[in-house]
Amino acid sequence: MPTSGSGVNKPGAALGHEKAKGRLTIADIAREVGVSPSAVSFALNGRPGVSEATRARILQAAERMNWHPHSAARALGGAPAGAVGLVLARPTRTLGAEPFYAQLIYGMQSVLSARSVALLLQVVDDTEAELTVYRRWAGEQRVDGLLIVDPQTKDPRIAAVAALGVPAIVLGGHGKHGDLPTVWADDREAMLETVRYLAALGHTRIAHVAGTPTFQHTQRRIRALKDAAGQLGLADTHSVPTDFSDGEGAAVTRRLLSQPDAPTAIVYDSDLMAVAGLGVATEMGVPVPGELSIVSFDDSVLTRVVHPAITALSRDTHALGVQVAEALLRIVEEPGSVADIKAATPRLTVRESTGKPPGVRAGR
Amino acid sequence: MPTSGSGVNKPGAALGHEKAKGRLTIADIAREVGVSPSAVSFALNGRPGVSEATRARILQAAERMNWHPHSAARALGGAPAGAVGLVLARPTRTLGAEPFYAQLIYGMQSVLSARSVALLLQVVDDTEAELTVYRRWAGEQRVDGLLIVDPQTKDPRIAAVAALGVPAIVLGGHGKHGDLPTVWADDREAMLETVRYLAALGHTRIAHVAGTPTFQHTQRRIRALKDAAGQLGLADTHSVPTDFSDGEGAAVTRRLLSQPDAPTAIVYDSDLMAVAGLGVATEMGVPVPGELSIVSFDDSVLTRVVHPAITALSRDTHALGVQVAEALLRIVEEPGSVADIKAATPRLTVRESTGKPPGVRAGR
DNA sequence: ACGAGCCACTAAAGCGCTAAAGCAGCTGGG
DNA sequence: CCCAGCTGCTTTAGCGCTTTAGTGGCTCGT
Numbered sequence: 059m060p061t062s063g064s065g066v067n068k069p070g071a072a073l074g075h076e077k078a079k080g081r082l083t084i085a086d087i088a089r090e091v092g093v094s095p096s097a098v099s100f101a102l103n104g105r106p107g108v109s110e111a112t113r114a115r116i117l118q119a120a121e122r123m124n125w126h127p128h129s130a131a132r133a134l135g136g137a138p139a140g141a142v143g144l145v146l147a148r149p150t151r152t153l154g155a156e157p158f159y160a161q162l163i164y165g166m167q168s169v170l171s172a173r174s175v176a177l178l179l180q181v182v183d184d185t186e187a188e189l190t191v192y193r194r195w196a197g198e199q200r201v202d203g204l205l206i207v208d209p210q211t212k213d214p215r216i217a218a219v220a221a222l223g224v225p226a227i228v229l230g231g232h233g234k235h236g237d238l239p240t241v242w243a244d245d246r247e248a249m250l251e252t253v254r255y256l257a258a259l260g261h262t263r264i265a266h267v268a269g270t271p272t273f274q275h276t277q278r279r280i281r282a283l284k285d286a287a288g289q290l291g292l293a294d295t296h297s298v299p300t301d302f303s304d305g306e307g308a309a310v311t312r313r314l315l316s317q318p319d320a321p322t323a324i325v326y327d328s329d330l331m332a333v334a335g336l337g338v339a340t341e342m343g344v345p346v347p348g349e350l351s352i353v354s355f356d357d358s359v360l361t362r363v364v365h366p367a368i369t370a371l372s373r374d375t376h377a378l379g380v381q382v383a384e385a386l387l388r389i390v391e392e393p394g395s396v397a398d399i400k401a402a403t404p405r406l407t408v409r410e411s412t413g414k415p416p417g418v419r420a421g422r
Numbered sequence: 423m424p425t426s427g428s429g430v431n432k433p434g435a436a437l438g439h440e441k442a443k444g445r446l447t448i449a450d451i452a453r454e455v456g457v458s459p460s461a462v463s464f465a466l467n468g469r470p471g472v473s474e475a476t477r478a479r480i481l482q483a484a485e486r487m488n489w490h491p492h493s494a495a496r497a498l499g500g501a502p503a504g505a506v507g508l509v510l511a512r513p514t515r516t517l518g519a520e521p522f523y524a525q526l527i528y529g530m531q532s533v534l535s536a537r538s539v540a541l542l543l544q545v546v547d548d549t550e551a552e553l554t555v556y557r558r559w560a561g562e563q564r565v566d567g568l569l570i571v572d573p574q575t576k577d578p579r580i581a582a583v584a585a586l587g588v589p590a591i592v593l594g595g596h597g598k599h600g601d602l603p604t605v606w607a608d609d610r611e612a613m614l615e616t617v618r619y620l621a622a623l624g625h626t627r628i629a630h631v632a633g634t635p636t637f638q639h640t641q642r643r644i645r646a647l648k649d650a651a652g653q654l655g656l657a658d659t660h661s662v663p664t665d666f667s668d669g670e671g672a673a674v675t676r677r678l679l680s681q682p683d684a685p686t687a688i689v690y691d692s693d694l695m696a697v698a699g700l701g702v703a704t705e706m707g708v709p710v711p712g713e714l715s716i717v718s719f720d721d722s723v724l725t726r727v728v729h730p731a732i733t734a735l736s737r738d739t740h741a742l743g744v745q746v747a748e749a750l751l752r753i754v755e756e757p758g759s760v761a762d763i764k765a766a767t768p769r770l771t772v773r774e775s776t777g778k779p780p781g782v783r784a785g786r
Numbered sequence: 787a788c789g790a791g792c793c794a795c796t797a798a799a800g801c802g803c804t805a806a807a808g809c810a811g812c813t814g815g816g
Numbered sequence: 817c818c819c820a821g822c823t824g825c826t827t828t829a830g831c832g833c834t835t836t837a838g839t840g841g842c843t844c845g846t
Contacts, residue, residue, distance in 0.1 A: 083833085094796045095796090096797080096835080097796075099833065099834060100794095100835095112795085128832050129562035130495075130498045130503070131498055131831075132834080134803085134834095135801050136801065141542075164545050167546075177544065181535075197446075197491075200493050304727050337727050337728050362668070365700070457825075459826095460804075464824095467804080476825090491802085492802050498804095501804080
């Protein structure tokens with residue numbers, strides 16, 4: 059639609075090539091329609107005070123002139139900032155390779171962008187820096203809500219964020235985070251299912267290449283493994299902590315497989331580490347699943363793309379993102395309105411990387 | 423909450439559980455120090471108009487009271503929004519698995535967060551939606567600059583963004599994008615190097631599993647392959663377009679390897695597809711690099727984590743992010759101050775997935 | 787027939803900050 | 817000794833929007 063010469067433009071020069079100085083404001087719309095700015099504001103915000111006829115004319119004009127509210131002006135009046143914040147503080151570099159956050163963000167977006175809420179993303183080195191970002195964002199009123207990921211045992215962020223008064227959701231915690239509600243998955247049940255499955259196949263020597271042990275979810279998994287081992291009478295299971303990096307995943311695998319009583323099954327806390335582990339096994343000539351079964355505690359393309367495809371605990375991370383974003387928006391609108399939410403428990407997707415341990419025959 | 427009959431207003435009720443109303447403002451600091459708000463503003467912004475002594479007292483008070491400027495208020499006055507925007511419009515789902523963007527973002531952050539510039543991230547389905555986001559952000563004055571990724575042949579975004587008047591940098595284009603400067607890598611040279619390397623090993627049937635052919639960088643690679651084939655007299659090379667997904671990467675590989683004259687080397691346009699291709703080859707019993715050499719046109723943990731590790735064109739994506747962010751900030755501060763920037767050319771990192779084609783002996 | 791009440795709107799104040807203009811008190815050149 | 821010209825502030829205005837308080841004109845109930 060070519061810009062018709064009349065009405066629409068600001069009293070600018072010849073061609074609209076220059077909009078430079080004059081931002082389009084509701085005053086312009088008001089002038090165009092012939093009402094006061096406040097009438098325009100009423101109309102645009104769908105509140106009473108203008109006749110339907112006028113409202114329609116105003117909305118039309120705004121549309122035609124391609125007007126958008128100046129977010130800062132709105133926010134200044136006390137309106138929400140229209141953004142939520144996410145800070146990632148993994149000891150990075152590895153971060154790029156883990157599909158988890160990317161998928162999560164993608165899921166969140168499907169909710170956020172539908173409501174025109176922006177996502178502020180910041181990647182930092184450590185928790186200290188993370189807190190600084192929170193404080194700044196809160197002070198600057200840049201965000202209406204925060205998503206806190208990877209809760210730790212004595213997490214300083216919980217109290218700090220609560221003190222800032224910014225609504226927040228914790229992802230992956232369970233119980234006792236001050237007043238912040240959490241969206242969590244039942245890692246425990248997932249781990250139990252996995253161990254039961256491996257035990258049923260005949261495995262007794264099961265290793266667990268865990269993530270960062272300060273993370274709550276990692277701890278839950280470690281504890282669950284121990285409990286399962288107790289229940290099932292598996293004497294030879296243990297968890298080895300790592301920093302979630304492919305490097306440590308590979309190194310630990312190499313070490314485990316070199317031992318005299320090497321495990322016959324390894325559960326990895328992330329898909330990346332599982333793939334790295336598979337690489338090491340292949341390189342060492344250990345057949346998978348012939349002599350070693352591999353399970354990943356996180357699922358993504360990675361596990362499907364390698365050969366053999368890796369048995370994994372899968373959950374719909376995209377859906378998780380949706381859930382988290384919805385909870386976040388809800389708590390922003392009405393603080394205290396959200397209780398802890400239990401997300402779907404990861405379910406074991408059996409692929410080609412798991413089988414009976416060596417020495418166990420079909421007939422038992 | 424029952425409305426208590428008496429003193430309904432301000433004088434906070436029982437518990438100070440309510441800090442709600444009173445945001446900390448420069449007026450508070452002014453009162454504390456005993457000067458006017460503008461004196462405080464001057465002091466905090468390091469501009470003349472206050473004595474050093476007063477300035478110090480003000481800064482101290484601000485620090486002590488833990489004050490932060492209200493970003494909206496600043497922005498209203500015409501100050502920059504303090505944020506840059508990035509919209510990702512890949513036909514997603516796959517997106518999560520590609521380390522490229524995650525690494526890029528991480529690199530950008532190291533520049534942005536040092537300057538306290540926020541990153542607005544949005545993931546959308548298609549270019550149309552992407553344009554909508556740009557228009558909204560521009561209208562709302564939410565961002566000071568934009569990064570446009572994956573430029574296409576006749577990219578509608580270039581003109582649209584230029585018209586919006588928002589400073590922007592294009593990543594991965596080269597030449598002719600209106601007035602928007604670009605940061606680009608020499609895909610052509612990289613492809614030439616790769617083909618030369620493969621040809622030197624003795625390969626003549628080289629396939630190229632390309633990305634989305636509407637992307638400029640994909641086209642450059644396709645053209646480079648054709649040129650290289652011409653120069654080196656390789657009759658049997660060709661590029662197969664895909665959507666960058668692991669699924670298509672795998673499917674195309676399967677198809678290629680089933681042909682009578684199967685290629686002896688395949689170059690993949692992304693690491694994820696390369697890994698998928700390796701998986702297919704393994705599954706089909708085609709030894710790598712014995713009968714098939716594999717090269718990835720993008721490097722990341724993925725290529726190193728699998729076995730055999732994949733020969734790849736590596737570049738420092740983190741550094742690229744740094745470069746991009748710096749260019750973006752520069753162009754925000756001084757529009758027109760940035761010319762096209764050539765990033766480092768990806769260099770071939772030879773790993774285990776490439777070797778002589780079958781039938782070629784050491785002595786030739 | 788007159789004030790109460792409503793409607794559709796306008797006028798004005800204010801959000802927190804910056805920027806321009808104003809204004810005391812001092813200095814120093816003529 | 818007077819005033820231009822500082823210095824170090826304060827006052828005022830305004831960014832674009834929402835919101836509260838009006839304000840005319842109208843209808844209506846008694």
